[in-house]
Amino acid sequence: MSGLTLFYTAFTYIAIAIFLYGFLTRIWKYATTPSPLKIPLTPAPVQPAGAVYRIIQEVGFFKSLFYSNRIIWLAGYLFHLALAIVLIKHARFFFASTPVAFHWITTFEIWIGFIMLLPLLLLFLLRLVIDRTYYISIMMDYLILVLLMGIAVTGILTKYFVRTDIVSVKQFVMGLVQVRPEALPADPIFIIHFTLVMLLLIYFPFSKLMHAGGIFFSPTRNQVDDPRELRHETAWAAKG
Amino acid sequence: MAETTAVKTGMPAPPKKAEDEIPQLTGLIPKPKIVRGTAAHYKAYVAKPEIQEKLDFPGSLVDNWEEAAVRRLGELLEKYKSLQVYLDICVRCGSCTDKCHYFIGTKDPKNMPVARQDLLRKVYRKYFTLEGKVLGxxxxxxxxxxxxxxxxxxxxxxxxxxxxxxxxxxxxIDTAEISMAAREIMDSIGMGQKYTNEIIGKVHEIGNNLGLNPKALANSLENVEEEIEEDTGAPVKLPLDVEDADILLVTPSADFFALPHVESLIGYAKVFHQAGVNWTLSSTASEAGNFGMFIGSYDQMKKVALRVRQAILELRPKRLVVGECGHAWRIAYSFWNTLIGPFDMLDPKYPRPQHICEFTLDLINRGALELDKSANDEFVVTFHDSCNVARASRMGDRPGGQFDIPREVIKAVVNRYVDMEEDAIKERTFCCGGGGGLLTDELLDLRIKGAYPKVQALRNIMDTHEVNFMALICAICKAQFTKVLPKFNIPMTVAGGVHQLVGRAVVLGAKE
Structure with missing residues (x-):
């Protein structure tokens, strides 16, 4: 086994460990930090089921963003939708034979990669062109977009323009899954694509990318509007 | 304050800066291009040591203030899920950047909500996140x-x-949560705001925001009684500290003598009188307002609210009703049950607490009030949704009742009602520009800028529908609009209370 394979095998495990540990400890923190007062943004649902539906609308359709800014909504929504589809498409690397449940995904050809890439480009341009978003953008906002664009571009390349040997990628990934390290495919585009994804995973829990889990814990969106009917108490506030 | 000082000392008032010019009413609520630093000179007065110390805050900036501020931020991160989550997850998408009335009015980019939050996030990242420590x-x-x-x-x-x-x-992400945390941190290191903290001190010492002692309050109520009797001939009473009444009314102290606030007080009194209920005010709880919320202090907010619990225990009313006040209704509706509940001693058949608009509409729907709409025929009325009522509370059983119930009350007492444009009402309403502890003279130029989007919407409906009365349910909105509307060449009398209209329409003695 080559040194590069050994390195990438270790790198992958470390990256995934950092991602999982970082993400889960962050989520644990969000889940366990108290909310001493009821602060749903009203009008808000008066039943728990309504609050769940409200969160589903936000996560599934970016409802608030839709009513706020159509261009950012369009770019953001298309990107996230394409990302979700691309992630599911990658599932075939993790199964010996693709489960029937995933067959529909083959409807989405290479163009889905562009649907992921173009909104990123638009989001990048919007940051530069609109004076308000240019003012609030910090260097990392651009770098994250560049990182995601890099992942999208290399992904498109492996699939279409400089085709990577899918079989050897699958062997490599299955080896990682089953903890039987297999050779890293000797394909520079694939290696760059894979490296960028691992970097994204490592950075994820320490960054604004935590909006992915954090949105579920937003008190203005997930709380039920029932403070008159139910007395809301938290431990530290009750003591005071 | 600045104006009166200049008058007293005979000194000319300082020349107006170019950026303090009154915004032009063009017909549209704009999305302005940013102009850096236009609002940097707006500074609320810093609280003096004697004001700070009454609230157990350091008198002036402490020596190790940076360390103390970071420590306090750390404590708040453990206490408030909102703060912890919101500091982490903003992606700076820009969605909020054109939504704040102070940004629209001042064009200062630091008044964009995300930029305001980032003032705190800079510190959070530096001291509490790995990415901040590593990447700076x-x-x-x-x-x-x-x-x-x-x-x-x-x-x-x-x-x-x-x-x-x-x-x-x-x-x-709620900038209110962030600004409350920032103010709490600043209080903890001795950088409190004079206006808010002085008022909280007054509540602790005297019992209300305006510093009206029980005797002055009784006098004031007697004057109002005489005024009503002169106007109508009816012996409408405003009882104080009556035990075992049906209803305890807690209302902002401005209602006791400020204009147009007192007109709404007269309206409540006529409604109670005509409904034949036994009601009372309390000299202990002579204030519905609670500025503890503005400075983010749970302890101060609770301490102020406990006066209401004390009054309930002393006077033993069956029901608790709250007068026209936006932030007070947020605290009453959303926080009182937590802060000073449970309200087991009150009649569970009624909401605990109940908004005066809920109370009045219930009477109207049951036919318990004789109303003469024509008494308000000189008015074409619109309604301003107060921010704290619209986005931080509810009335009635259904979501959005806070929009419908005041409108139904108004429509029951006036013949001509029309709403302002959609982007400026209900959940999308603009703040009056004076809320959150900013209703102080040294911030008047800022308040004018903050009022601008709402005033534009008002001007539009005045021009298209001949509106001449904007009904309000908030003491701060009333004080703010009567002050700033004349700056936009709109008469201050356009601003008034919902129960001011109700009071005019109630036919006294009709259903004794």
Whole structure:
């Protein structure tokens, strides 16, 4: 086994460990930090089921963003939708034979990669062109977009323009899954694509990318509007 | 304050800066191009030591203030899920950037909600996140220094905590939560705001925001009784400290003598009189307002609210009704049950507490009030949704009752009612520009800028539908609009209370 394979095998495990540990400890923190007062943004649902539906609308359709800014909504929504589809498409690397449940995904050809890439480009341009978003953008906002664009571009390349040997990628990934390290495919585009994804995973829990889990814990969106009917108490506030 | 000082000393008032010019009413609520620094000179007065110490805050900036501020931020992160989550998950998408009335009015980019939040996030990243410690300014992590503290003080007192930004944020990030935390941190290091903290001290000492002692309050109520009797011939009473009444009314102290507030007090009194209920005010709980919320202090908010519990225990009313006040209704509706509940001693058949508009509409629907709409025929009325009522509370059983119930009350007492444009009412309403502890003279220029989007919407409906009365349910809105409307060449009498209209329409003696 080559040194590069050994390195990438270790790198992958470390990256995934950092991602999982970082993400889960962050989520644990969000889940366990108290909310001493009821602060749903009203009008808000008066039943728990309504609050769940409200969160589903936000996560599934970016409802608030839709009513706020159509261009950012369009770019953001298309990107996230394409990302979700691309992630599911990658599932075939993790199964010996693709489960029937995933067959529909083959409807989405290479163009889905562009649907992921173009909104990123638009989001990048919007940051530069609109004076308000240019003012609030910090260097990392651009770098994250560049990182995601890099992942999208290399992904498109492996699939279409400089085709990577899918079989050897699958062997490599299955080896990682089953903890039987297999050779890293000797394909520079694939290696760059894979490296960028691992970097994204490592950075994820320490960054604004935590909006992915954090949105579920937003008190203005997930709380039920029932403070008159139910007395809301938290431990530290009750003591005071 | 500045104006009166200048008059007293005979000194000319300082010349107006170009950026303090009154915004032009063009017909549209604009999305302005940013102009840096236009609002940097708005500074609320810093509280003096004697004001701070009454609230157990350090009198002036402590020596190790940076360390103390970071420590306090750390404590708040453990206590408030909102703060912890919201500091982490903003992606700076820009959705909120054109939604704040202070940004629209001042064009200062630091008044964009995300930029205001980032003043605190800079410190959070620097001291509490790995990315900030490792990557520094690349991720916008900045050490806390005096320059940044000055920006905190200026711009966290240019937020009225109205939550409009939160409505438009894809994650519901609420700048009110952030500015409350920032103010709490500043109080903890001795950088409190004079206006708010002085008023909280007054509540502790005397019992209400205006410093009206029980004797003065009784006098004031007697005057109002005489005024009603002169006007109508009816012996409408405003009882004080009556035990075992049906209803305890807790209302903002401005209602006792400020204009147009007192007109609404007269309206409540006529409604109670005509409904034949036995009601009372309390000299202990002579204030519905609670500025503890503005400074983010749970302890101060609870201490102020406990006066209401004390009054309930002393006077033993069956029901609790709250007068026209926006932030007070947020605290009463959303927080009282937590802070001073449970209200087991009150009649569970009625909401605990109940808004005066809920109370009045219930009477109207049951036919218990004889109303003469024509008494308000000189008015074409519109309604301003107060931010705290619209986005931080409810009335009635259904979501959105806080929009429908006051409108139904108004429509029951006037013949001509029309709503302002959609982007400026209901959950999208603009703040009056004076909320959140900013209703102070030294911030008047800022308040004019903050009022501008709402005034534009009002001007539009005045021009198209001949509206001449904007009904309000908030003491701060009333004080703010009567002050700033004349700056836009709109008469101050356009601003008034919902129960001012109700009071005019109630036919006294009709259903004894």
């Amino acid at each position: 300014s690349l991720v916008g992590a900045i050490g806390f220094d005096l320059e940044l503290l000055a920006e905190w003080y200026s711009y966290f007192h240019q937020c009225s905590q109205c939550r409009r930004c939160s409505l438009y944020c894809p994650y519901g």
